[in-house]
Amino acid sequence: MNALSPWALSANADLVEASEIFYTRTAGQFIFVVQATDDSIWVNTTMPNGGNAMFRAAYSPGGSLAIEKTGTIEDGIQLTFVSVSGRQDILITINEDGAFPVLRYVTTLTPAQDLHIPYWPKDILFSNDKQEPEKTKGTIHASQFGTRTGFIYLTQTKPASASILYLQNLTALSAYCEQTETSAGDTVGGNWPELGFSLPPANKPLKAGKEVTLTDAFVAFSTDVVTEEPEIIQLYLKMLAALYCMLPKPKTKYQNWPDVLDHGLKDLIDSPGCWSQVAGHQYVNAYVSDYETPPEIMVQLAVLLPLLDYVEWSKTEQPVMKVIKDGLPAFYDEKLKTIMRWLPAAEDKLKGEEEQKVPRVMDSWYLHHPLLNLSRLALKGDKTAEKLFLDSIDFAIKVAHHFRYRWPVFYKMDTLEVIKAETAEGKGGEKDVAGIFAHVMLQAHELTGQKKYLEEAEKAAKTLEGYGFELFYQANNTAFSAGALLRLYKITKNELYLNLSYTCLAGIFRNVQLWDCNYGYGKNFPKFFSLYPLNDAPYTAAYEEQEVFCALHDYLKHAEGVDILPSVKLLIAEFIRYLVDRAMYYYPTVLPSEMLEDKPKIGEVDPKLWIALEDLQDGWLKSGTVGQEVYGAGNAFGILPRHFMKVSGEEFMIYVDYPTSGFTAQKGKNIHFGILGDESCTCRLMVVKTGRKKLPEITLTIKGHQVITGKQVKNGNIEFAVNGNQKVELSWSHRK
Known part of the structure; x- marks a missing residue:
């Protein structure tokens, strides 16, 4: 038997007695009935097999609602009521055009006087056909x-x-949060059978x-009663994509990433705060002016690999890459036969202020x-990287x-003694490391052709089964895992690996923010579709977002020719589109100084x-509280080569904010390429000037016929x- 709150008990009793019906609509196997009680407007939803869900579209504490007007519209109804609190306008619609019936209710309040809101009840109550919420059961998957998406x-x-x-479209709550000085974080949740959204308690009045x-x-409603992991995950991705298409979304704008890259490259090379020197070598600092922490190999490679992407795209040379490469061999430990996290020659600088800041202690994903990055260099022909990689693989x-x-x-590198077993009590360790390990093994298999590495990849991948939404530990590693599992599926044709790749992606999309924080300092930067680096992180982070961005680009490329879920294509492409806009705002140079932390945890913030x-x-919080991360310098270097296509002999480039594939060009004639994603969504394609001349006459043709x-x-x-x-064809002719 479920315990109920007084508000749920009262609501259920009132609904039993409610007789007046304002609107009824049937959509598939779901029947929606709009009713009023003394203090609420409800959408009472009859579901298959005796299920019932009641959605509170409007609420006025103390009751005495006076319905002022009602009117049916296409797909729904509008209502207005007044109470001592003020006037509320409610719009309720039921959409059945897509794969799932979708109920939407929007309610606004115009207070009659200054109003303080200390509490607000949840807006969903589950029951059965006998109105017995206490006798129902349900599984909350996620x-x-x-401050992630307000969903359940x-x-x-x-x-x-x-x-x-x-x-819950939390963007719409921004005016409430601004007036009341509250956050939209942790506003959706609850315990069965009383769930959903409740307004955050006000600090200031409306x-x-x-x-x-x-x-x-x-x-969104589905008649599927899902119980097995693959069906739970796939239904989530399908329903999320369906709701995403209906969700009001902010506009993006074109960002001048070529200029940003030039600024970033100059500051990376010239700023003393980005570098330290140990034993005659220069190393990239993790954070600006962090001279206390010894160099880390992850940091060196996290900067080097995006630089390589840019060099291959631009056909230029960057001497800074040699500086970084020259320092890599010093991370190898001859006794343990592996690369180390901390530079061995500087490990004595570690002070142990954190569990992992101790000599020879390894964070598993590190x-x-x-x-993984060494293997990428090795596959491009770098012999130093190949040796470091192959000499370390047996230890891994x-x-x-x-x-x-x-x-x-x-854990300790020399003894393998566990220093910290779990992320939190009962939560287990770093679950997605098995996926990035599989990725490393696939790289070794590609580099050497040895079957034992493929076997290792499969053994690791199979241990990911059963984690569901809990598989996600760190965003970039989970994204790398998704790509590795897709590659394993292509090699073996084992459906398990494709399903597990979807599990990784579901974990990523469960950790995004599908709303814009337009209150407090949040008015200064977009956050729609931003991704959190850890499953419990309180902020979004540049480095992890940039790496996920690159990993998801690769996922779509590996997926070409594979019949993957359309919802996956849609969500990945839309995440990428928004990141290409949002990532600009990680730079303090474009943010007001008053929102930047004066005393970050590590190093300093130079605006x-x-x-x-x-x-x-x-x-409501200042940003840059951790520091200014040099290892996030790959931001622009990752975006430019993936979204700007150079045209030989011409003074323009082609920019697309969606992922693309198959770029081919005939000099002086035309360009062909594919735009990935889903046809139900729109992206920006721009012909960008790179010189002083006016652009030529441009003709853009879609699928060979639509101009x-x-x-x-x-x-x-x-x-x-x-x-x-x-499929896109772009042709041009120069003005005479």
């Missing part, structure tokens, strides 16, 4: 944590009726006569991430066998440097709006 994904199992994805939105909820396998492919958080901040926080008209925008560039999943 829900909001911190669940299945009602007693009675076995339906699965539901509820998503002003009389000033309209604010109190709720903007989207609810061993594999450098190996030894560790994997010791921990049976289930890594702790921290004039084009070096990314580690962290962007909730709107798209562009518009001239700032700086003489030409912009087009095109859909995903299209």
Whole structure:
């Protein structure tokens, strides 16, 4: 028997007695009935097999609602009521055009006088056809944590009726949060059967006569009662994509990444705060002016690899790359036969202020991430990287066998003694390390052709089964894992690996923020579709986002020719589109100084440097609290080669904010390429001037026959709006 709050008991009793019906709509196997009680407007939803879900679209404490007007509209109803608190306008719609029926309710309040809100009840109550919430059961698969998307994904199992994805458009709550000085974090959740969204308790009152939105909820319904991991994950991805398409989304804008890269490259090379010197070699600092922490191999390679992407794209040389490469061999420990996290020659600088800041202590993912980057260099022909990689691979396998492919958080490199076993009590270790280990093994297999590495990859991958949404530990490693699992599927045709790759992606999309924090300092930067670096991190971070961005680009390339879920293509492409806009705001140079932390945890924040901040926080908190991360310098170097296509012999480039593939060019004639993603979404294609001449006459053709008209925008560039999943031909002729 479920325990109920007084508000749930009262609501259920009132609904039993409610008789007046304002609106009824049937969508598939779901029946929606709009009713009023003394203090609320409800959408009472009858589901298959005796299930029932009641959604509170509006609430006024103390009751005495007076319905002022009602009116049916296409797909729904509008209502207005007044109470002592003020006037509330409610819009309720039911959309059944897509794969799932979707209920939406939007409610605004115009307070009659200054109003303080200390409490607000949840807006969902589950029951059965006998109105007995206490006798129902359900499984909550995932829900909001911190300032991530305001969602809850669940299945009602007693009675076995339906699965539901509820998503609150928290962007719409910004005016409420601004007035009341509250955060939209941790506002969606609850305990069965009383779930959903509740307004955050106010610190300041709402002003009389000033309209604010109190709720903007989207609810997708499926008759699938999912219980097994693959079906739980795939249904989540499908429902999330369906709601995403309906969600109000902010506009993006073109960012001048070529200029940003030039600024960032200069500051990386010239700023003394970005470098330290040990034993005659220069090493990249993790954070600006952090001279206390010894050099880390992960940091060196996290800067080097994006630089390599840029050099290959630009056909230029960057001497700074040799500086970084020359310091890599010093990270190898001849006794242990492996690369080390901390530079051995400087380990004595570690002071032990954190568990991992101790000589020879390894954070499990830190061993594999450098190996992955070394393998990438090796596959491009770098012999020094190849030697470091192959000389270290046996140690990595030894560790994997010791921990049976289930890594702790921290361990000693020389004894393999566990220093910290779990991320939190009962949560296990770093679960996604098995995926990045599999990725490293696939790289070794590609480099050497030896079957034993493929076998290791499969053994590790199989241990990921059963984690579900808990698989995600660190965003970039989970994204690398997704790509490795997709590659394993292509090699073996084992559906398990494809399903596990979806599990990784579901973990990533469960940890994004599908809303814009337009209150407090949050008004200064976009956060829609931002990704959190850890499953419990309170902020988003430049480095992890940039690496996930690159990993998801690779995922879509590996997926070409594979029948993957359309929802996956859609969500990946949209994450990439928003990141290409948002990533600009990690640079303190484009942010107001008052929102930057004066005394970061590590090093210093120089607001004039084009070096990314580690962290962007909730709107009421200052950003840059951790520091200014030099290892996030790959931001621009990762974006430019993936989104700007150079045209030989011409003074323009082609920019697309979606991922693309198959770029081919005929000099002086035309260009062909594919735009990835899903055709239901639109992206920006721009012809960008690189010289002083006016652009030629541009013709853009889609699928060989549809000509798209562009518009001239700032700086003489030409912009087009095109859909995903299209083949593009761009031709031009110079004006005479």
